[in-house]
Amino acid sequence: MKNWAGNLKYSARAVERPSTLGELAGTVEAARKVKPLGSLHCFNDVADTNGIHVMLDGLGGSPEIDSTSRTVRVPGHLTYGALAQYLQQHGWALHNMASLPHISIAGALQTGTHGSGVANGSLSSAVTAIELMRATGETDRLEAADGGAFTGSVVGLGALGIVTSVELVIEPSYEVSQHVFENLPWDTALEHFDEIAASAYSVSLFTDYQSIGQVWLKARTGDDNASAAPTFYGATAATTARHPLPEMSGENCTAQFGIPGPWLERLPHFRPEFTPSNGDELQTEYILPREYAAAALETLRSFAGRVAPLLYASEMRTIAADDFWLSPAFNRDSVAFHFTFKPRQSDVEALLPEIEAALSPFGARPHWGKLFASGSSDVAPLYPRFTDFRDLAQAQDPDRKFRNEFLDKILGE
Ligand SMILES: Cc1cc2nc3c(=O)[nH]c(=O)nc-3n(C[C@H](O)[C@H](O)[C@H](O)COP(=O)(O)OP(=O)(O)OC[C@H]3O[C@@H](n4cnc5c(N)ncnc54)[C@H](O)[C@@H]3O)c2cc1C
Structure with a gap:
């Protein structure tokens, strides 16, 4: 299987499409190496693995709007396009979009995808909670009150677990x-x-x-x-x-x-x-x-x-x-x-x-999802919480199931 641009052939030895979270947990728990794929729109090997690729579109699910808290809970594998249609049909909106609606929500968030606007944060800035399936197959729900566990995980490069759902801020349609x-x-x-x-x-x-x-x-x-x-x-x-x-x-x-x-x-x-x-x-x-x-x-x-x-x-x-x-x-x-x-x-x-x-x-x-030459020694000094992120990844994935060549290059061995 190749990425969207066709410049990268993934090296996974198998692709699985679980249809329930239980099946996904079984795959993750049993795997030596595993990586979720979103909509394959990255230009580098951030999404690659030499183990098992899991595609989550078989999990189904649809957005759930909470109009009181003005948030929507949405399966991570849904595309921004699908979510946007759903929100619009119900009179709601997101604060911003990337240049294309075709990308998965989890894949976009994990790489820090953004649109434009001096007052508009990246797409990640709309996240109020995130549910992550860990390497053990168990799922954690994290929100702002969880401090660093949350702020470290929203843009997580796929290193911390599989995003099964996220909650995003919404506003009335405009x-x-x-x-x-x-x-x-x-x-x-x-x-x-x-x-x-x-x-x-x-x-x-x-x-x-x-x-x-x-x-x-x-x-x-x-x-x-x-x-x-x-x-x-x-x-x-x-x-x-x-x-x-x-x-x-x-x-x-x-x-x-x-x-x-x-x-x-x-x-x-x-x-x-x-x-x-x-x-x-x-x-x-x-x-x-x-x-x-x-x-x-x-x-x-x-x-x-x-x-x-x-x-x-x-x-x-x-x-x-x-x-x-x-x-x-x-x-x-x-x-x-x-x-x-x-x-x-x-x-x-x-x-x-x-x-x-x-x-x-x-x-x-x-940009984490596009081509670049820098390695760990270049990017680490650019991120004040880089070491904290590396420690979080090590703590959450001690057996390095979610690690791949990209993460080894960025986080260092
Ligand atoms: C034509 C085009 C236009 C673009 N425009 C923009 C733009 O306007 N702004 C911008 O910032 N970027 C843009 N990008 C880049 C793109 O938004 C990012 O590369 C984004 O990550 C793609 O999402 P994806 O679902 O295809 O990710 P994938 O390539 O499938 O995966 C990306 C990463 O997310 C991880 N991941 C995927 N699903 C999950 C999950 N459920 N849980 C945990 N990790 C997961 C993968 O393992 C991988 O590490 C563009 C790309 C293209 C091809």
């Missing part, structure tokens, strides 16, 4: 309208990045590091914003539907031109019925303190010539700080530099160490 502007002047982006990033509920800048080709503004209906104007900081309103990748059709993307629509049909860039992004691609992303946005953008400009032959598109987004130990936005209001590369893995992998060295003075943390 509408969003989306506008795309083109050709934002480079110097304006540098000078006004903070105002631009804060100018709508969710803002994305797309660049090839020579120019800022597109700005996507997603505004909640009723918010005061300038997005309906014909120009935006010198950029001009797009006249046809746009795709972040210039050669792809805007048809694949959520509605633009300021037409209001439900949050779930505007916050992701890509519509659920189409292949998101290009499909034949690789991704990398670095997350760093927001105050370095302009300096990092200017630094990356020096890579423009070398990046260009490999790049489909690059996106800048913002993420509000959270307190999950291994979240790339831990304790830092952040800016994220995302790269969608062509499927030229050896060329991409040759370039990444240089990009990482250039971004290192800014304390750039790699």
